[in-house]
Amino acid sequence: MHTIAFYNTENLFDIYDDKKKYDNDMLPTTDKRWTRKRYNEKLKKIGQVIENIGKKETEKHPAIVGLAEIENAKVLKDLIASKHLDACNYKFVHYESKDERGIDVALLYDKTLFTVEHSEIFFLELYNDAGLPDYTRDLLLVSGELEGIKTHFIVNHWASRREGQKETEHKRIAGSNKVAEIISNLKRNDPEAIIIVMGDFNDNPSSYTIKRIVEGFNLFNPMESLRTYSRGTSKHKRQWFMFDQIFFSNNLLNETETSLRFDKADIFDADFLKISSGKFKGAPFRTYLGKKYKDGYSDHFPVYITLKNNI
Numbered sequence: 001m002h003t004i005a006f007y008n009t010e011n012l013f014d015i016y017d018d019k020k021k022y023d024n025d026m027l028p029t030t031d032k033r034w035t036r037k038r039y040n041e042k043l044k045k046i047g048q049v050i051e052n053i054g055k056k057e058t059e060k061h062p063a064i065v066g067l068a069e070i071e072n073a074k075v076l077k078d079l080i081a082s083k084h085l086d087a088c089n090y091k092f093v094h095y096e097s098k099d100e101r102g103i104d105v106a107l108l109y110d111k112t113l114f115t116v117e118h119s120e121i122f123f124l125e126l127y128n129d130a131g132l133p134d135y136t137r138d139l140l141l142v143s144g145e146l147e148g149i150k151t152h153f154i155v156n157h158w159a160s161r162r163e164g165q166k167e168t169e170h171k172r173i174a175g176s177n178k179v180a181e182i183i184s185n186l187k188r189n190d191p192e193a194i195i196i197v198m199g200d201f202n203d204n205p206s207s208y209t210i211k212r213i214v215e216g217f218n219l220f221n222p223m224e225s226l227r228t229y230s231r232g233t234s235k236h237k238r239q240w241f242m243f244d245q246i247f248f249s250n251n252l253l254n255e256t257e258t259s260l261r262f263d264k265a266d267i268f269d270a271d272f273l274k275i276s277s278g279k280f281k282g283a284p285f286r287t288y289l290g291k292k293y294k295d296g297y298s299d300h301f302p303v304y305i306t307l308k309n310n311i
Contacts, residue, residue, distance in 0.1 A: 001263065002113065002146070002307045003054030003062035006198040006246055008157070009046050010287050010298035011103070012079070013071040015039050021102030023071065031291045038295075042287060043075075045297045047084035050108070053268045054304045061088045062304065063146065065108040066198040068137075068157040070094065076106055093142050095121045098135040105155040105199070107142045114151075116144040122182060124174050126159075136171065139178055147309065149194065149260050152186055154179060156199025158209075169209075172202060176209040183217050194260065195219075198246040200300065205242055214247055221247035222265035223303065233267055233301045235283040244303045252307065263306040273297055 013026035015036055026034045051061050070076060073094050080090040093116060094106040109116070121138040128134045140155040156179065159171030179197060186193045197219070203209045205224040214221045223245040226232075232240030252262045275285050275296075285296035 001058045001309065002064075002260075003058050003060075003304050004064045004153075004196060004198070004246060004307065005050070005053040005062045005268070005302050005304040006066040006068075006155075006200075006244055007046075007050065007053070007302035008068040008200040008244060008298060008300035009070065010300065011069050011071075012042065012046065012067075012075050013039075013102075014075050014078070018072070018102065021071070022100060023102050025291075026071075032288060032293065038293065041295065043079055043082040044084065047079060047082040049268070049273065049297055049302060051084040051088065052270070053302050054306055057264065057306045061085075061110070062108075063110050063113045064153060064196075065090075066153065066155040067106045067108060068155075068200045069103045070106045071102055071104070072096065076108075080108065091116075093119045093140065095119075095138065095140065097121070097138040098123075098133075099137045100135050103137065103157075105137055105140050105157050107140060107153060107155055109142075109144075114144055114146050116142060117150075118143040122178050124171075124178060126171055126174055134171075139175070139182065141182055146260065150190075151194045151196065151260075154182055154195065154197045154199075156197070156201060158199065158201045158203065161202050168202075172207075172209045175201070176213060179213055180216065183213070187217070192251060194249055194251055196246065196248040196252075196305075198303075200244050202243050205245060210245070210247075218250050219247050220250055220253060220262070221245065222262070222305065223247065226265065226267055226303075230282075231267065231269070233269075233284075233303060234299060235280075244300055246303055246305050248305070259309055260307045261309075263308045265303070265305045268302040268304055273301060 076092045119142045126134040137157040158175040227242035233244035286299040
């Protein structure tokens, strides 16, 4: 049995100034005082989370982990070498995007279980009101063999709702269109392709941007039933959202089609990841609240699915 996970790590930046990125608030000399000590603590905490996702079900670390809000390859190298992950045989796939905040998506994989055969990024062509390029995260496609079975992973981090849900919806529609294009190409080459789509979509499972992909390509989204009034992956103004999701091609539901079969899906919201008291009790225990350091993990809970091997 294997765990496939996705985790928005909340601004996993190194402590160095990159002139090509807007990382000025994540430096030792700024108001947030992003010091080496805090950086190392963040690496340890994120590693602790990743190591434990799905462990109750599989008794081991995840085979695959999609990540969001990663600054660069250096933080990924530091992450997989950190205390909780150094024995997990992780390697990663990462490309630099032109995102205005300087954050990217990436894929961690256990090299003893997954072999990368192909990877590429897909750029979203967006423009602001002035007609200038509006750079955001690229989409990442990684194709390979998970214990000998050809599998495709599409990792996403769609545009935030920070400027308003309606005002930013066109950006997430562009993300949805690009995922549809990638899936169409994969299915054109192999109608029975195993495809797993994951990410922080900044939209819920019921949103048009997600529904059109799931229904249009006959996918299955187990995250639809996980969001409740009192549960989700992120919380804003006392309301839970299920922005972090994993959905996949229906052939993972059929024992006769493939030796990999979907077992269960869940939010990894263990108590140690939650604020323990006060008016925000139960919400994700984050690293920063504004500029105030909280010494937490992330403002998102990870999500995961487990797959059984029928052989």
